[in-house]
Amino acid sequence: MENFTYAISTRVYFGRDTLHNLEFEIPKRASRILFVYGSGSIKRLGVYEEVTAILKTHHIQYQELSGVQPNPRLDTVKEGIRLCRDHDLRFVLAAGGGSVIDSVKAIAAGVPYKGDPWDFFTGNAQVHNTLPIGTVLTVAGTGSEMNGNAVITNTTSQQKLAVRSDLLRPQFSILDPSFTFTVPREQTAAGVVDIFSHILEQYFSPTPDTYVQDRISESLLYTCMKYGPIALREPNNYNARAQLMWTSSLALNGLLTYGKITDWATHAIEHKVSAVTDVTHGIGLAILTPAWMEYVSKDDPAGRFIDYAQHIWGIDGRKKEAVVKKGIEKTKAFFASLGMPSRLKDVGVQESQLRDMAASIVASGDVGKFRRLNEDNVYTILKNAY
Numbered sequence: 406m407e408n409f410t411y412a413i414s415t416r417v418y419f420g421r422d423t424l425h426n427l428e429f430e431i432p433k434r435a436s437r438i439l440f441v442y443g444s445g446s447i448k449r450l451g452v453y454e455e456v457t458a459i460l461k462t463h464h465i466q467y468q469e470l471s472g473v474q475p476n477p478r479l480d481t482v483k484e485g486i487r488l489c490r491d492h493d494l495r496f497v498l499a500a501g502g503g504s505v506i507d508s509v510k511a512i513a514a515g516v517p518y519k520g521d522p523w524d525f526f527t528g529n530a531q532v533h534n535t536l537p538i539g540t541v542l543t544v545a546g547t548g549s550e551m552n553g554n555a556v557i558t559n560t561t562s563q564q565k566l567a568v569r570s571d572l573l574r575p576q577f578s579i580l581d582p583s584f585t586f587t588v589p590r591e592q593t594a595a596g597v598v599d600i601f602s603h604i605l606e607q608y609f610s611p612t613p614d615t616y617v618q619d620r621i622s623e624s625l626l627y628t629c630m631k632y633g634p635i636a637l638r639e640p641n642n643y644n645a646r647a648q649l650m651w652t653s654s655l656a657l658n659g660l661l662t663y664g665k666i667t668d669w670a671t672h673a674i675e676h677k678v679s680a681v682t683d684v685t686h687g688i689g690l691a692i693l694t695p696a697w698m699e700y701v702s703k704d705d706p707a708g709r710f711i712d713y714a715q716h717i718w719g720i721d722g723r724k725k726e727a728v729v730k731k732g733i734e735k736t737k738a739f740f741a742s743l744g745m746p747s748r749l750k751d752v753g754v755q756e757s758q759l760r761d762m763a764a765s766i767v768a769s770g771d772v773g774k775f776r777r778l779n780e781d782n783v784y785t786i787l788k789n790a791y
């Protein structure tokens with residue numbers, strides 16, 4: 406295990422009827438805020454009404470920024486920064502999924518920064534200062550509610566890039582699983598795949614002696630396998646929604662990463678697919694994860710793929726190659742059982758785009774730490790997934 410500093414600072418209010426905690430979390434931080442949400446699901450849920458009632462009762466001045474799209478856009482971030490500056494807003498509240506929360510993080514970092522907020526994503530600027538952030542989560546998947554990551558799409562350059570800073574962790578997040586009852590079937594399934602993928606990106610590590618991290622990861626994978634299908638069958642099953650919501654936070658709040666090197670090649674590749682096609686992130690991951698596994702599992706001296714096949718899917722056998730292959734087949738079958746497509750050509754990718762996509766994915770260097778992938782490696786994975 407490697408050295409690490411444990412720091413997960415977000416206060417989480419988890420469970421039914423926890424939204425009222427906004428009543429003291431916001432007034433102690435600011436009297437003028439930006440309230441950010443997507444295209445209307447929070448109005449149908451009643452969350453909008455409840456949040457605005459709390460703000461009014463506590464005499465909090467607020468501006469709204471609505472219409473944040475899935476695969477959130479840089480233009481929307483710039484609009485949020487403008488609103489904060491014009492109205493002297495001192496706090497940013499997100500109500501929605503990862504797209505709304507990531508936008509809020511980029512806005513929070515962009516307000517005190519004099520340059521273009523895209524600089525944070527290209528690595529031309531570091532985050533040194535932010536407005537404080539709070540979130541009300543309405544869909545499980547990204548873990549953005551507890552982490553310091555934001556992923557934003559620049560439609561002009563067709564790039565979808567991430568920034569990471571502990572300063573971007575929300576001060577607090579409200580996680581009421583009943584808010585996710587209305588999440589549509591496909592989005593629920595995409596969320597489960599996203600959680601599953603976050604765990605795998607950290608599970609497949611070149612670092613030896615990570616027994617405790619590996620066993621925690623396996624518990625979280627089991628939770629996805631058990632409760633993902635239940636949430637699809639019974640959308641109003643509180644326990645299934647609660648298990649998934651908390652797993653999504655634990656999968657990407659840093660817990661699994663401490664003490665080890667992690668991979669993230671599949672995410673780097675998927676973000677390019679989303680940038681080009683606007684496909685839902687979890688759907689892209691369902692297609693690419695098995696293709697990545699098939700490619701990198703051929704070179705696995707530490708036997709991580711054997712562990713995965715045996716511990717997660719209960720596969721035994723003397724022939725290592727056959728065990729690994731079955732583990733990957735089981736993964737594919739699980740994603741298919743959630744209704745996920747399995748080919749890039751089914752989500753709008755053209756074969757003629759694959760070479761340029763591969764070049765763009767490695768533009769700042771090879772991707773992946775479990776196995777480093779260059780342009781040709783990435784191209785082969787894309788082609789195999791096509």
Ligand code: NZQ
Binds near residue numbers: 446475507552586592
């Ligand atoms: O626009 P609204 O009305 O909010 O509708 C959303 C949207 O259409 C809808 N939705 C949300 N809550 C709902 C609901 N519909 C009905 N009932 C509810 N309770 O769901 C749709 C998708 O929302 P979105 O926020 O895009 O989903 P998700 O949470 O999966 O976020 C995906 C984004 O997060 C990024 C992804 O790349 C993608 O851009 N990621 C962020 C990460 C992070 N910050 O750590 C890590 C991830 O790997 C990921 O890259």
Ligand code: ZN
Binds near residue numbers: 547603
């Ligand atoms: Zn993800």
